[in-house]
Amino acid sequence: MLFGKRPSDDDTVVAMLAAALRRDIAFGHLHPDQKLKIEALRQRYGGSNHSMRETLRVLAAEGLVEATSQRGFRVMSATEQDLDDILFLRLEIERLGLSRSMAEATVAWEGAVMAAFHAQRHADKVVQGSLDDADALEWDEVCRVTSLTLVQGSRSPRLMDLAGKLFNQSRRFRLAQLREGQIDFAARDARHKALCDAILAKDTALALELHEETVRSDLGRIRR
Amino acid sequence: MLFGKRPSDDDTVVAMLAAALRRDIAFGHLHPDQKLKIEALRQRYGGSNHSMRETLRVLAAEGLVEATSQRGFRVMSATEQDLDDILFLRLEIERLGLSRSMAEATVAWEGAVMAAFHAQRHADKVVQGSLDDADALEWDEVCRVTSLTLVQGSRSPRLMDLAGKLFNQSRRFRLAQLREGQIDFAARDARHKALCDAILAKDTALALELHEETVRSDLGRIRR
């Protein structure tokens, strides 16, 4: 069947729990540094204690949760330093991935990029003016796809995996920006158009510059 | 107490199991792509089924094991492509970390670097001529500390964490090189001396160049 779901979907309890926790961490329902007691989580999300422990291990691997030996888990902190650190790494990794993608650009990849930016433009329109959490989540998911598409041409599985993790870690900050109306959609759209053009024109330097601007402004860290 | 052990030691069953599995993966006792059946592992390493599952999740987070939904775990593959990918990312991450460390070099960090290279010289001597697994393991551990020390000055926790993970992923390849007598200890020692000097002389370009050479030759991927 076309578009059949991958086997890595929510087909296990742990995957479902992880998705639920990820969402609640992204929206700040589980707030930074909050202690994550297994029993309390079970009561809220269901699952056995083992499933919950396993879930927390998974989230710890993604950098959303911090595991401390004999002391359980807590939501990863979200300080200024955390944001700076995530942003720093994200920029470097995505810069690396994008330049590699562009260096060995294929028609298929360019097509994926165009499709991603098209979907992005649509999602941006929808989320403007909406204060609904579901819309915000969907918008953020589209942003994720766009971001990952840019590095997808690098053909480095570990880099792509890493880019995904870093994006997830930056979600909280990005959604906070959206909630506070700090996102300038007009500028954003212009940048996206310019970035798409730069990529198709194979102007690597310009593309990297525009991409960095996009990421920074999404997270409220415009340089200068 | 001085040199008191950190809380992240082998104080939990999962941590002990993870250490044992890591070692056996590094030495190829558990070989690439091998299926990791819970029952079989329990019989070999002990622990309950849950502890073992959790352990495998931990190793999956480190990139040493691959988890597939509904299909269990297997040792991460170790093909040429894997090595290239790991090497590529390791070089980029460590380059980034080292240049940052050097940019904001502190006396403490420089001291740590000197100490690390000193220990390295000693460990190199010990491992030469020894075919003992324990010696090899200890040598490799010293290499790890040296490698991590270089990026420790970057004050980017995520970068340091990542560098550690990538080093672990490259372990199998490095130990294979050692086993096959492919390591030129004389050249290695000279490079280390030069690298240490370059760092202390704050010659970033030279240091990065020498560091890349070191990593490449450790993994048998010397650039022509």
Next chain:
DNA sequence: GATCCGAAAAATATCCAACTTTTTTGGATT
């Protein structure tokens, strides 16, 4: 001979309940 199919076997994923060890907590004491 290759392919398809379904039952049997194997392995994964999950849960429950209990138990040990470690950490945290809320006073009582100095």
Next chain:
DNA sequence: AATCCAAAAAAGTTGGATATTTTTCGGATC
């Protein structure tokens, strides 16, 4: 206010049991 201690809480672990899924394998079919 700092220290110490016992009770409570939470983490970590185990064993056993069960449902679900994947893999295996011996024919039956083309």
